[in-house]
Amino acid sequence: MNEETKKQINERYERQLDKGERFWPDTIFKDLIMSLGIFVLLILLATFVGIPAEAKADPSDTSYIPRPEWYFLFLFKFLALYGQLPLIGKIEWLATVLVPAVALGVLTLIPFIEKSPHRHYSKRVLPISIMSIMVVGIVLLTLMSEVPTVSEDGSKLIGTLQTIAGIFIPAAAYILFFVFKSNTRLLIWTTSLAALSMIILSGTVLALAPEKHGEEVEVATTLVDQIVAGQDLYSVHCTECHGDDGSVAIIAGVEGLEGEKITPINSRDVLYTITDPSMYEVIAYGRPNAGMPPFGKTYGGELSRSEIDYITIFMRYSWDDRFDAPEIPELFPPLAEGEAPSYDVHIQPIVKRYCISCHRPDKDNNNYLMTTYEEILTTGDNVANNIIAGDENSYLLQTIQEHVIMNPEKPDEEMIGVMPPSKALKPNVIEVFIRWIMNGMPKTAAEAGVLFQSPTPAP
Amino acid sequence: MWKNIYLWLDERLGFDSLYANLLDRPEPKTTWWNTLGSASMFLFILQGLTGIFLTVYYTPSPDHAYDSIQYIMEGVAFGWLIRGIHHWGATLMVILVFIHMLRVFFTASFKFPRELTWLIGIGLFLATLGMGFTGYLLPWNQKAYWATTVGTQIAGTVPFLGEFTLKVLRGGPELSALTLQRFFAAHIWIIPAVLAALMGLHLYLIIKHGESHSPTKED
Known part of the structure; x- marks a missing residue:
């Protein structure tokens, strides 16, 4: 850029300043309104949407479907679709390292790549086209991130559609951009058609997407919820041997363990001497020599970390006399005269x-x-x-x-x-x-x- | 008396020159699109404040992280509000910084003489993502644990350096207490320090060059 252009740019800016406003109070006023609006929005989100409850981290739970932060979802979708491509799909680092690194490098160096001094939209059709397709792609990949690439009946149609919308159309558009580089009209047509077809295809994918019926994981957040959740889990997994109040000393009616002598788990001997972390281990690993099977997922059982924690909390607040239990709601509403239960x-x-x-x-x-x-x-x-x-x-x-x-x-x-x-x-x-x-x-x-x-x- | 105090302070701090240099500046006509940068800065400050409150109760260890956040949500007065703002503020900040970047791109505001402002802006964008990435693990719940597992796995696919990067990020081959500890350190000390320094430079350049005007036909 020569000195003459720089001078022109500075002169134009001076002219804009003459027609402009004062930073204080004009510009700041808008900024403050915006910040205030954001603050109010955040308070509303925190109050009325809140934060979804999640179970405690459980490294042994390999059935959990890992998902990255939402703003990286597009990248993971891209990786998943890329993996479907023949041949180059196998070279993982091309997609995980090279493509993001090149994209980020180009983004960083934009001021040195786009060297023309022109700023008006009509003189920047090529860069704006490239960026638009990129943004449309990122948004659509994020929206499609939950859709699997293979449907339940084994059909790969839905994955193919996603790959066309997320990889082939943008790639084709980029190639065409460089063919039509100097023809503004064709560039605008290519961009519009590519964006439109990407949107339509993604819309089709979202419409075809199998309905989500992910397993609802119940997460108890309040103490009462945790005690109730613990009691339900205890009823399912422990009552058989330990009885519903933990008082069983000789197991009865359980195949293979008939007549086995055990320490009542509602006794002080157990509750005072076994700390919460040890209790966790006992439930997770079991007592193989005494016939107690492992219950933690780590050792092949069914219970997650949080679930075992709930059981421990239930035991403490029900039987350990050092804990004051909060009021627990009734199991079911009492029946009125003549009322039929459901x-x-x-x-x-x-x-x-x-x-x-x-x-x-x-x-x-x-x-x-x-x-x-x-x-x-x-x-x-x-x-x-x-x-x-x-x-x-x-x-x-x-x-x-x-x-x-x-x-x-x-x-x-x-x-x-x-x-x-x-x-x-x-x-x-x-x-x-x-x-x-x-x-x-x-x-x-x-x-x-x-x-x-x-x-x-x-x- | 107030006048005397003001004069005493003004002699030492120089309110008048602060006012003249920082506030009483000419600007081109701005639109609402120009507010996104300052809105991002506002969010950074808000995240800082709510984050400081959260560290009062948060414990960065696998044994207690989850429970300490449970306590913030249920036991601490207005803890749910502070954490709610921090949680949603993080999401909003990523969106705002991204849209701000797009605005600068589409209006070509990164061109002469503002190229350096763009470069620093990219640094700010990456630091914001880094804040999001490190903060996501801290609740130590299922979502956090597995998101970080897959996130760090990506780093492991880098040719030659992959295994080393993975170990640096995780503090070992697996996600562990060390990972949580270093993500916490990065989240509350390292990245915010970088972010604040870059923000200072970014602001200095904006004051020096002024906000760019919306492109006109002659630009």
Whole structure:
């Protein structure tokens, strides 16, 4: 750039200053309004959107799908699509290092690459075209980042569309840019058509994208939530051997561990001498010599770090007399006179706490599973007699009221023992089951509401 | 009396020349697009302030990081607000800095005599991303842990230097307490110091050259 041009640029700037404003108060005023607006926006976001709760980091949980920060998503999508290309797709560092490094280098050196002194848009069509396609690409790749490249039925169509939108069209546009370099009209056409087709293709991809049904991980944030979550997990994983109050000293009714002597885990011996980190290890690793299997994912169990923490918190606040438990909400809302319970509101939390521990896959339970509404009604070796709408002799009602069911073909053989085997349910829980079955097992609260019978006044 | 205090201070600090040099300057007509830079700076200051509050309760160790943040959210008065602002401020800052950069590009404001301002701006952009990247790990939750795992893995693919870079970033072959510790140090000392220094230069250059005007037909 020669001295003459520099002088012209400075003169033009002086002319603009003459027509311009004062930094104080004109410019600063706008800046302050903007900053204030941002501050208010942040307070609103913090108050009404908040921060999604996440479980504690668990290095052993390899099933967790790692995702980078949202502003790097486009780069990861680019890498994933690039990996699909034939031949060069295998050379990883081309995409992870070379392409980003070149892009960043060009971005940094823009003032020295674009040397023309012109600033008006009409004289900068080529650079603006290049940047526009880049920005459109980055935004679209970010939007598509959640869409897999292979659909569930194994079709690669969706991945191909993404690769065309995210790599081929921009690449083709860049090649055309340098062919049409000096023709403004063609440049604008190329940019518009490329951007439009990228947007349309990405829109198609997003429309075709399989619906997300990612596993909802429950994260308890408040102490009460953590205790309740811990109790539910305890009910599922621990009750079988330790009993629902942790008082079992001799295991009963568990295949392979029958008669095993254990220390009651609600005792001071356990709670006062085992610290939280040791408790974590005991639950995660188990006590192989005493027959306790590992529960932590690290050692092949099912529980994540956070989940084991919840169980420990539940144990502390329920049995350790050094901890004052906060008020825990009822398991289910008490039934009014004549009210029919529903699966969603009453049965599900009860089943989760008292039954699922054994009545889930891979347990000794006569194939009776209770993890969903459908399973409760349609599984089990004795499904025909187990739950019969309006029948007080349904096996389920019999067994929870401590009546053993004998085998109809061999009258002295016990077919189903009392349930739960270790400790009888509380009367109000049994009442819920009876009313539920007598009212025809309504699923939702709405279905149950229809069955509400207002108590008949005594004559 | 106030007048005397003012005069005493003015003799020593020179309010008048500060006013003349910093505030009472001519500017070309500016638009709302010109506010993005100062908005980014505002966010940096806000992130600094909320960040300082957070360090009062935050513990950078794998055993306590998660619980200390849980405590900030549930136990500390207005902790949820401070962390909420810090969390969303980080997201917004990345967006604002990026749009600010695009604005400068599209109006060609990086051209003579403002080339150096652009170079420093790139440094600021990278430092902002670095703040985001290091801050993301600190909550030590699943999202943070695995995002950092894949993020640092990328560094490991660099030919020849990959393994070394990966070890420097993680403080070992795996993500560990050391990783958390050094990300914390980078997040609260190293990168903010770099960012603040670059911001000072950036501001000096803006005051020296003035804000660029929106390009006109004759430019």
